[in-house]
Amino acid sequence: MADLTTTFIGIKSPNPFWLASAPPTDKEYNVRRAFEAGWGGVVWKTLGEAGPPIVNVNGPRYGAIWGADRRLLGLNNIELITDRPLEVNLEEITRVKKDYPDRAVVVSLMVPCEEGPWRDIVRKVEDTGADGVELNFGCPHGMAERGMGSAVGQVPEYIQMVTEWVKKYSDLPCIVKLTPNITNILYPAEAAMRGGADAVSLINTINSITSVNLDTFAPEPTIDGVGAHGGYCGPAVKPIALNMVAEIARNPATAGLPISGIGGVTTWRDAAEFIALGAGNVQVCTAAMTYGFKIVQEMISGLSQWMDEHGHESVESIVGRSVPKVKNWQDLNLNYVTKAVIDQSACIKCGRCFAACEDTSHQAITMSDDRVFEVDDAECVACNLCVNVCPVDNCITMKELGQGEVDPRTGQKVAPYANWTTHPNNPAAKAAE
Amino acid sequence: MPSDPFTPGMAAGRLSREDIAANFADLHPPLDHHAALVAADRCYFCHDAPCMDACPTTIDIPLFIRQIATGTPEAAAKTILSQNILGGMCARVCPTETLCEEVCVRETAEGKPVIIGQLQRYATDALMAKGAHPFRRDAETGRKVAVVGAGPAGLACAHRLALKGHAVTLFDARAKGGGLNEFGIAAYKAPGQFAQAELDWVLGIGGIKVNYGQRLGDGLTLAGLQKDHDAVFLGIGLAGVNRLEIEGAARDGVEDAVDWIARMRQSPDKTDIAVGRNVVVIGGGMTAVDAAVQAKLLGADNVTIAYRRDRAAMPASPFEQDLAASKGVRLLFNMAPKAITADGIVLARTEARNGKLVETGETVTLPADQVLKAIGQTLAGAPEGLTIEGGKIAVDAAGRTSIDGVWAGGDCALGGEDLTVTAVAEGRDAAEDIHKRLTA
Numbered sequence: 001m002a003d004l005t006t007t008f009i010g011i012k013s014p015n016p017f018w019l020a021s022a023p024p025t026d027k028e029y030n031v032r033r034a035f036e037a038g039w040g041g042v043v044w045k046t047l048g049e050a051g052p053p054i055v056n057v058n059g060p061r062y063g064a065i066w067g068a069d070r071r072l073l074g075l076n077n078i079e080l081i082t083d084r085p086l087e088v089n090l091e092e093i094t095r096v097k098k099d100y101p102d103r104a105v106v107v108s109l110m111v112p113c114e115e116g117p118w119r120d121i122v123r124k125v126e127d128t129g130a131d132g133v134e135l136n137f138g139c140p141h142g143m144a145e146r147g148m149g150s151a152v153g154q155v156p157e158y159i160q161m162v163t164e165w166v167k168k169y170s171d172l173p174c175i176v177k178l179t180p181n182i183t184n185i186l187y188p189a190e191a192a193m194r195g196g197a198d199a200v201s202l203i204n205t206i207n208s209i210t211s212v213n214l215d216t217f218a219p220e221p222t223i224d225g226v227g228a229h230g231g232y233c234g235p236a237v238k239p240i241a242l243n244m245v246a247e248i249a250r251n252p253a254t255a256g257l258p259i260s261g262i263g264g265v266t267t268w269r270d271a272a273e274f275i276a277l278g279a280g281n282v283q284v285c286t287a288a289m290t291y292g293f294k295i296v297q298e299m300i301s302g303l304s305q306w307m308d309e310h311g312h313e314s315v316e317s318i319v320g321r322s323v324p325k326v327k328n329w330q331d332l333n334l335n336y337v338t339k340a341v342i343d344q345s346a347c348i349k350c351g352r353c354f355a356a357c358e359d360t361s362h363q364a365i366t367m368s369d370d371r372v373f374e375v376d377d378a379e380c381v382a383c384n385l386c387v388n389v390c391p392v393d394n395c396i397t398m399k400e401l402g403q404g405e406v407d408p409r410t411g412q413k414v415a416p417y418a419n420w421t422t423h424p425n426n427p428a429a430k431a432a433e
Numbered sequence: 434m435p436s437d438p439f440t441p442g443m444a445a446g447r448l449s450r451e452d453i454a455a456n457f458a459d460l461h462p463p464l465d466h467h468a469a470l471v472a473a474d475r476c477y478f479c480h481d482a483p484c485m486d487a488c489p490t491t492i493d494i495p496l497f498i499r500q501i502a503t504g505t506p507e508a509a510a511k512t513i514l515s516q517n518i519l520g521g522m523c524a525r526v527c528p529t530e531t532l533c534e535e536v537c538v539r540e541t542a543e544g545k546p547v548i549i550g551q552l553q554r555y556a557t558d559a560l561m562a563k564g565a566h567p568f569r570r571d572a573e574t575g576r577k578v579a580v581v582g583a584g585p586a587g588l589a590c591a592h593r594l595a596l597k598g599h600a601v602t603l604f605d606a607r608a609k610g611g612g613l614n615e616f617g618i619a620a621y622k623a624p625g626q627f628a629q630a631e632l633d634w635v636l637g638i639g640g641i642k643v644n645y646g647q648r649l650g651d652g653l654t655l656a657g658l659q660k661d662h663d664a665v666f667l668g669i670g671l672a673g674v675n676r677l678e679i680e681g682a683a684r685d686g687v688e689d690a691v692d693w694i695a696r697m698r699q700s701p702d703k704t705d706i707a708v709g710r711n712v713v714v715i716g717g718g719m720t721a722v723d724a725a726v727q728a729k730l731l732g733a734d735n736v737t738i739a740y741r742r743d744r745a746a747m748p749a750s751p752f753e754q755d756l757a758a759s760k761g762v763r764l765l766f767n768m769a770p771k772a773i774t775a776d777g778i779v780l781a782r783t784e785a786r787n788g789k790l791v792e793t794g795e796t797v798t799l800p801a802d803q804v805l806k807a808i809g810q811t812l813a814g815a816p817e818g819l820t821i822e823g824g825k826i827a828v829d830a831a832g833r834t835s836i837d838g839v840w841a842g843g844d845c846a847l848g849g850e851d852l853t854v855t856a857v858a859e860g861r862d863a864a865e866d867i868h869k870r871l872t873a
Contacts, residue, residue, distance in 0.1 A: 067474070068470050068471055068473070068474030068502065069470075069471045069474070070467070348538040348539075348541040348542040349479075349483065349538055349541065350477045350479040350480070350538040351479050351480030351481055351482075352477060352478070352479065352480060354480050355480035367480075367481075371481075371483070391477050391542070392542060
């Protein structure tokens with residue numbers, strides 16, 4: 001069986017599935033249940049300064065987006081960092097780590113942007129025996145209004161500064177958790193690297209309003225008739241997270257910087273995709289909050305089976321395998337020509353491909369009186385919309401035209417690789433060699 | 434001593450009132466909100482959807498299902514009712530398995546169509562529960578139309594004409610309206626007096642005067658109606674039945690299935706409806722299945738449908754056949770009735786030879802305390818002077834009969850299947866043609 005053990009910035013865990021810093025990791029009770037269920041590690045829910053604990057709202061903390069069968073697709077939260085006393089958390093972390101030495105226990109931290117508080121808190125964490133710290137520069141609600149969380153994560157200089165403090169006062173491996181609520185993820189990632197971070201983790205949640213109650217006109221979740229934006233997570237955010245992970249993995253300045261992938265990981269497949277795009281492990285929250293801790297069993301069995309079937313012996317061996325395949329648009333082969341092909345034996349004649357193409361695209365699908373749908377290669381630009389709207393797996397596929405074949409749309413033979421940088425329509429084109 | 438399923442001969446109350454009530458509950462219980470959303474989500478919103486074409490009233494099914502999915506079942510109902518004012522009843526009684534659901538692409542894909550009928554009921558129930566009528570009658574035109582027959586065709590015609598502002602007088606031979614919805618279809622398909630509730634709701638449009646207990650040829654004449662009205666629509670159904678010309682056909686316990694069903698439909702709790710211990714239903718259509726299933730639900734010990742042709746030729750759909758079998762009805766094929774005697778019914782085995790049905794010479798005798806004849810209904814009481822073709826009133830595509838100013842639709846008229854939904858379409862379309870004529 002495939003070896004799922006990982007060593008992420010020196011922290012060993014039996015599998016790459018960690019629980020992210022969030023409600024599921026707020027207490028010893030939950031974390032023990034998680035470890036019993038098989039999770040490889042946890043990032044303990046964010047600790048704040050000593051003193052009076054944080055308070056939370058006493059109305060709804062979550063809002064959701066559902067599919068038709070109330071399948072939870074996206075979750076929004078306005079919960080703050082831990083609202084339990086610092087000492088209680090530290091004692092629990094100490095006990096749990098002692099009882100589960102083979103699991104990763106990383107502690108998430110968020111204190112005011114001053115050197116003293118960061119010095120004090122990392123020293124306290126060191127005493128617990130925890131394996132590392134994660135700096136929460138991502139929470140987009142509540143704490144950000146107090147100059148913490150994403151308020152720090154949106155200013156690369158602050159990220160670098162705080163990371164430097166943490167590295168100055170502690171030898172613990174340090175992960176910097178990034179907010180996606182910025183225009184370019186590379187700036188905060190590079191700042192973390194400059195500050196000496198051992199790794200980045202991303203994405204934290206996305207600013208969001210899940211819905212508006214059309215009876216009261218209040219945003220959801222609603223607290224006493226009004227609402228505040230929360231942080232969005234769950235399956236809906238995965239594509240955004242994958243892109244940000246890939247951007248960091250392929251950026252020359254940050255290439256090789258370890259990444260803990262977060263954002264909508266719900267199945268083993270999601271995890272494998274994050275790992276292929278450069279994540280050394282993944283962190284999970286919404287899936288556990290939706291289905292309970294047992295889901296890790298499917299993640300473990302699924303990843304193992306896939307690795308066995310494809311001869312991948314270790315998680316390490318698949319990290320970043322997709323990174324070389326992520327390119328800029330200008331590098332794409334403009335001479336790669338495909339055409340949609342409809343498998344008539346699989347077609348159920350719903351006509352969605354026709355409606356999509358006829359109404360919104362290139363009028364490249366014809367419909368006969370007896371509902372036979374066919375592609376007109378002379379019009380098909382291979383946009384793939386028909387594939388995407390077809391309800392039947394593999395009914396419509398894209399077939400590549402070989403070099404030298406004539407594209408009926410352009411009347412031109414398919415030529416060898418060439419991209420925009422050398423295209424005659426590009427005013428900035430370099431002369432073809 | 435109360436009777437039970439084994440009481441010999443004919444007997445009422447073979448089951449308790451509670452058991453009969455349970456047996457006659459909704460065949461398909463209504464969808465709740467969540468189930469409706471899940472079912473609606475399965476619709477692919479097909480382009481130029483096949484289900485619409487398969488619906489005799491051409492309801493925009495993908496649109497109404499999307500309206501359900503987005504939380505507006507009342508808008509969905511309006512989509513349905515604008516094409517089919519009896520959409521509530523059709524949702525219950527349509528053989529959807531041979532209409533919209535048969536051609537659903539989900540049926541093609543996975544053998545499980547979107548449950549269009551049940552979704553239609555969900556939508557129409559939601560609107561009717563609010564008691565509102567979604568359409569407003571146009572200003573009065575001053576034109577008068579007589580509609581004869583308050584069944585599905587007549588109601589659809591009357592409603593559409595009233596909507597257009599015409600003054601409609603609706604006649605029916607029976608003491609109440611509804612036609613087969615009220616007297617014919619199986620009770621478990623429309624429990625809770627739905628036919629009457631829907632009738633009252635349809636009449637809520639206004640402009641329709643009802644005259645029950647008036648039969649054509651019995652004080653009511655076509656000439657008289659024409660004289661007093663600008664147009665006449667005939668939706669008189671098939672009031673006659675085919676005769677069973679065998680020995681013993683007049684014995685006690687032998688009855689036309691439609692008469693027995695009509696009596697049963699009018700009985701509030703059905704504990705007073707006599708049913709045999711051994712029941713044999715002759716025929717192979719929906720009426721045969723309805724009679725057999727309901728006999729079983731009333732507590733008959735043995736119920737058999739004897740159909741003279743083979744299963745493939747049976748007019749009742751596979752769904753109806755399975756329903757009958759699931760209730761414990763035995764289906765016998767290639768069995769033609771020969772005689773009814775004191776011992777029961779004698780059935781002759783048949784087979785097809787060169788496309789002709791012939792008797793093999795073998796006979797079987799089944800015990801039969803009750804024989805229900807369901808061998809087809811016929812046109813009866815059609816006014817003189819109308820062209821009759823194939824036993825039905827000849828009409829053109831717009832429902833016009835051979836007499837100018839007289840339209841016909843529903844089971845009495847030529848063309849289309851004898852279904853509630855077809856009758857609604859014909860009544861509606863005739864109304865549109867009448868309106869065109871009256872406003873030309």
